[in-house]
Amino acid sequence: MSTQSPRTGTAPPPGTAPAPSPEGLHAGLKNRHLSMIAIGGVIGAGLFVGSSSGIAAAGPAILLSYALVGMLVVFVMRMLGEMAAANPSSGSFSAYADRALGRWAGCSIGWLYWFFWVVVLAVEATAGAKILESWIPAVPQWGWALIVMIVLTATNLASVASYGEFEFWFAGIKVVAIAAFVGVGLLAVFGLLPGSDNPGAGFAHLTDAGGFFPHGYGAVLTGVLLVVFSFMGSEIVTLAAGESQNPQRAVAKATNSVIWRVAVFYLGSILVVLTLLPWNDKSIVEDGSYVAALNVIGIPHAGQVMNVVVLTAVLSCLNSGLYTASRMAFSLGRRGDGPQAFARTNSRGVPTAAILGSVAFGFIAVFFNYQWPDTVFLFLLNSSGAVALFVWLVICFTQLRMRAILLRESPDKLVVRMWLFPYLTWATIGMISFVLVYMLTDDSGRDQVILSVLVAALVVAVSVVRDRLRRREQGDGGTANSSLR
Template identity: 85%
Template sequence: MSAHPAQTAKPNTRPGELGSPGSGDNGGLQAGLKNRHLSMIAIGGVIGAGLFVGSGAGIAAAGPAILLAYALVGTMVVFVMRMLGEMAAARPSSGSFSAYADQALGRWAGFSIGWLYWFFWVVVLAVEATAGAKILEGWIPAVPQWGWALIVMLVLTVTNLASVSSYGEFEFWFAGIKVVAIGAFVIIGLLAVFGVLPGSDNPGAGFAHLSDIGGFFPKGYGAVLTGVLMVVFSFMGSEIVTLAAGESEDPQRAVTKATNSVIWRIGIFYLGSIFIVLTLLPWNDKSIVADGGSYVAALNSIGIPHAGQIMNVIVLTAVLSCLNSGLYTASRMAFSLGRRKDAPRAFTKVSKRGVPQVAILSSVVFGFVAVFFNYMWPETVFQFLLNSSGAVALFVWLVICFTQLRMRGMILRDDPSKLVVKMWLFPYLTWATIAMISFVLVYMLTDDDGRTQVLLSLLVAALVVGIALVREVVQKRNGTHPGSRPTQDAMARIGTNESVTRS
C-alpha cells in the first residue's frame, strides 16, 4: 500500500486506460527515448537486411519493372502508416495497433494481433541472429556460428535490459550507419550513372539499362505482381516507431514527424537505391543475384575496392539493428498484452531502470529456442515457424486499416483536437488499402512459396483467434471479463501514453 498510485498497475484498469503497469515499487516504463532517437528509428525502420541482400532476386524476377513493385508496396505502406499515425498521434500507446484494435474492434482482436505480432518478431530474432552469425563466422572462424548467434543475442539482450535509452542509443547509431551508407550509395551511384564519377569503372550509360534488354517489362506485366510478393516483407518494421513513441519525450510530435516523413524515406531508401542498381547494371547481369547481392554488384561495377566486405559491414549493422528493434518490439507488445490481462501479469513487471525485464527475457528465450530449431531442424520445425509467421505483416496492416475505420469516429467523439494527423480521403483510401492488401494475400495463393506462407499463417491466426474467443466466453461465464470497450472516461485518460510513467 506504500507504492505510489502512478507506480503500480491498478487491478481493475481497463484496456487503454492510463495507469502505470509497474509491479510493487518498480514503477512504469520510462520516457527515455529522445527525439533524435525517434527520428532515426523512424528513418531506419524501413531499412532491413532484406533490402541489401534480397533485392537481387526481385530484379531477376521482374527486371526494371521491379521499381513498380517497390512503388506499389511503398504506397501501401505509406497509407497504412498514415492510418496508424492518425491513431498513435491521438493516443500514444506501448501496444500501438494491438491496443487500438482492442478498443475499436474488441478484445479478441487486440489479443490476436498482439500475440501474432509478438510471434512474428521472435521468429525474426532467430533469422537475424543466424544471418549475423554467418557474417561474423566468416571474419573470425575460430568461433562457431552458434557461438556468434549466442553472443549477438546476449549483447542486445543486455542492451535492452539496461534502459530504453540504451536501446535508443544503439538504434540511433545502427540506423545512422544504414542511412549514411544508402545515402552515399545513391549519390556515388548517380555520379557514376552519368559518367562524372572520377575513376569509375562503370561506362555511365545513363538511363539506358532501364530498357535496353527486353524493355522496361522484360518478363511481362504480370512480373510486377510477382515482384510485389518478393518485396512486400522487406517493408515490415515501419510501424515500430509508433510503439517506441510511447516512451519518448513528446509522443505526439514524434509520431507526427515520422508519419509525415515516410514518403521521402521510402522514396529515397527503397526506390532510389534500387533505381541506382538498375541504372548501373543490366537487369540480367549474373552478378546481381550472386552471393554478395545487388548492391555489391553495383559497387563492383563502379570499381569500389573491397565492396563485398564493405557491404558485409553494412548488412551486419542492418542485422543488429533489426535484432535490437525486434527484441524491443516483441517485449513492448508482450508488456502491453500483460497490461490488458491478455498475457501473464509478470510481463508487466518493470525494473528500476524502467524496462519490462520479464517481457524482454521471455521474448529472448523464445528467440533462443527458435535459433536452436534453426540449427537442429532447419528444414522442418524452423521452416514451419518461418512460413507460419510469413503473412503476419499483411494481417497486421489489415487490422490497422479496419481499426482506423472505427477509431476515427471514437477520436472525434472523445477529443477532436487530438486528430492532428489525418488519413487522406477518409474512408475511401482506407478501403482502397484494404482492397490492395487483400489482393496481395489472394495473389500469394497462386505462388507456391506464398501459398504455404498464407495458409500456415492463416492456420496459426485461426488458432490464436480461437483461443481469444474461448477466453472471452469463459471470462463472461465466470464474471471476470473486463469488458470489450474502455469507458468514455477511460478513453479520455489515454492522453500521452497508456503505459508510460514520467519521472
Template identity: 80%
Template structure:
C-alpha cells in the same frame, strides 16, 4: 538496474533521475534524436540489401513498380497508424487500438501474432549475423556468434530504454549514411560524372536495353510485390517506441509525415541506381547481391567486405528493434490481461524485464531449431509467421475505420494527423492488402507461407474468442496503454 522486478506506480519517479515516468511503469527515456533515427532506419531492413537481387531477377526493371506499389500501401498504413498513435501514444500501438475499436479478441490476436513474428525474426537475424561474423573470425563457431549477439543485445535492452535507443541510433545512422552515400555516388556514376568510375555511365539506357522495361510481362510486377512486401516490415516500430519518449505526439507526427521521402529515397532511389548501373539480367546481381554488384561496377575496392559491414549493421539493428518490439508488445498484452501479469511488471529503471527475458528465450529456442531442424521445425516457424505483416496492416486499416469516429467523439483536438480522403483511401488500402493475400495463394513460392500463417491466425483468434466466452479476457486497466478509456 534493480534485479527484482517491481511495478512502478503511475505518476511516481523512477530510480533514474534522467528519466520521466510515462504513467504505466515504463520510462520516457527515448530522446528526439533516438525517435528520429528509429523512424528513418525502421524502413531499412536487411532484406533490402540481401533480397533485392532476387526481386530484380524475377521482374527486371519493373521491380521499381513493385516497390512503388508496396511503398504506397505502407505510406497509407503508416498514415492511418500515425493518426491513432498521435491521438493516443501507447506501447501496445495497433494492438491496443484494435482492442478498443474491434474488440478484445482483435487486440489479443494481433498482439500475439506480432510478438510471434518478431521472436522468429530474432532467430533469422541472429543466424544471419553469425554467418558474417564467422566468415571474419572462423575460430568461433556460428552458433557461438549467434549466442554472443543475442546476449549482448539482450543486456542492452535490459539496461534501460535509453540503451536501446542509443544502440539503435548508431545502427540506424550507419544504415542511413550507407544508403545515402550509395544513392549519391551511384547516381553520379550513372551519368558518367564520377571521377575514376569503372562504369560506362549509360544513363537510363539499362532500364530498357535488355528486353524492355517489362521483360517478363506485367504479371511479374505482382510477383515482385510478393518478394518485396516483407522487407518493409518495421515501419510501425516508431509508434511503439513513441510511448517511451518525452513528446510522443510530436515524434509520431514527424515520423508519419516523413515516411514518403524515406521510402522514396531508401527503397526506390537505391534500387533505381542499381538498375541504371547494370543490366537487370547481369549475373553479378544474383551471385554477389544487387548492391555489391553495383559497387563493383563502379570500381569501389572491397565492395563485398563493405556491404558485409552494412548488412551486419542492418542485422544487429533488426535484432535490437525486434527484441524491443516483442517485449513492448508482451508488456502491453500483460497490462491488458491478455498475457501473464508478470509481463506488465517493470524494474526501477522502467524496463519490462520479464517480457524481455521471455521474448529472448523463445528467440534462443528458435535459433536452436534453426541449427537442429532448419528444413522442418524452423521452416514451419518461418512459414507460419511469414504473412503476419499483411495481417497487421489489415488490422490497422480496419481499426482506423472505427477509431476515427471514437477520437472525434471523445477528443477531437487530438486528431492532429489525419488519413487522407477518409474513408475512401482506407478502403482502397484494405482492398490492396486483401488482393496481395489472395494472390499469394495462387503463387507456388508463397502458397505454403500464407496458408500456414492463416492457419496460425485462425488458431490464435479461436483462442481469443474462447477466452471471451469463458470470461477470461482479463481486466482492462484504464490508462495510457488502453488507447482510451471505455
C-alpha cells in the same frame, strides 16, 4: 476503465531520471532516438540481401513493385500515425484494435506480432553469425549467434535509453550507407564520378534488355511478393513513441516523413542499381545487387563493405525486434491477455520479464534453426510469414472505427489525419487483400499464407473463447475493454 491521455510533456531536466509513463515505462527515448528509429526502421536487412531476387524476377519493373508496396506502407503508416499521435501506447495497433474491434482482436494481433518478431530474432541472429564467422572462423556460427543475442539482450535490459542509443548508431550507419550509395551511384550514372569503369551506365539500362517488362506485366505482382516483407518494421516507431519525451510530435514527424524515406532508400537505391548495369547481369544474383553496383562503380573491397552494412542492418533488426516483441508482450500483460509478470517493470522502467520471455523463445527458435532448419524452423518461418500483411489489415479496420471514437471523444487529438477518409482506407484494405489472395497462386507464397492463416485462426479462436469466459465470469455480459494500455 478510463482511457489514458497521451504524454506530451517536455524532456526532464539534465541529470534527472526520465519521468515514468502511466504504463510504468520511462520516457527515456530522446527526439534524436525517435527520429533515427523512424528513418532506419523502414530499412531492413531484406533491402540489402533480398533485392537481387526481386530484380531477377521482374527486371526493371521491380521499381513498380517497390512503388506499390511503398504506397501501401505510406497509407498504413498514415492510419497508424493518426491513432498513435492521438493516444501513444506501447501496445500500438494491438491496443487500438483492443478498443475499436474488441478484446479478442487486440489479443490476437498482439500475440501474432510477438510471434513474428521472435522468429525474426532467430533469422537475423543466424544471418549475423554467418558474417561474423566468415571474419573470425575460430568462433563457430552458433557461438556468434549466442554472443549477438546475449549482447543485445543486455542492452535492452539496461534501459530504454540504451536501446535507443544503440539503435541510433545502427540506424545511422544504414542511413549514411544508403545515402552515400545513392549519391555516388547517381554521380556514376551521369558520368561525373572519376575512375568509374562503366561508361555504358545510364537510364537506357531500364529498357535495353528486353524492355521495362521483360517478364510481362504479371511479374510486377511477383515482385510485390518478394519485396513486401522487407518493409516490415516501419511501425516500430509508434510503439517506441510510448517511451519518448514528446510522443505526439515524434509520431507526427515520422508519419509525415515516410514518403521521402521510401522514395530515397528503396526506389532511389534500386534505381541506381538498375541504371548502373543491366538487370540480367549475372553479378546481381551472384554477388548481390548492391555489391554488383559497387564493383561497377569501382569501390574496392565492395563485398566486405556491404557485409559491414548488412551486419549493421541485422544487428539493428535484432535490437529493434527484441524491443518490439518485449513491449508488445508488456502491453498484452497489462491488458490481462498475457502473463502478469510481463506487465511489471523494474526501477529503470524496463519490463524485464517481457524481455527475457521474448528472448527465451528467440533462443529456442535459433536452436530450431540449427537443429531442424528444413522442418520445425521452416514451419515457424512460414507460419509467421504473412503476419505483416495481417497487421496492416488490422490497422486499416481499426482506423475505420477509431476515427469515429476520436471524433466523438477528443477531436482535438486528431493532429494527424488519414487522407481521403474512408475511401483511401478501404482502397488500402482492397490492395492488401489482393496481395494475400495473389500469394495463394504463387508457389513460394502459398505455404506462408495457408500456414499463417491457420496459426492466426488458432490464436483468434483462443482469444475469442478466453474473452467469452472472462465475460461469463464477470456475470454482467461484459463490456469491451476500452482502455488503451
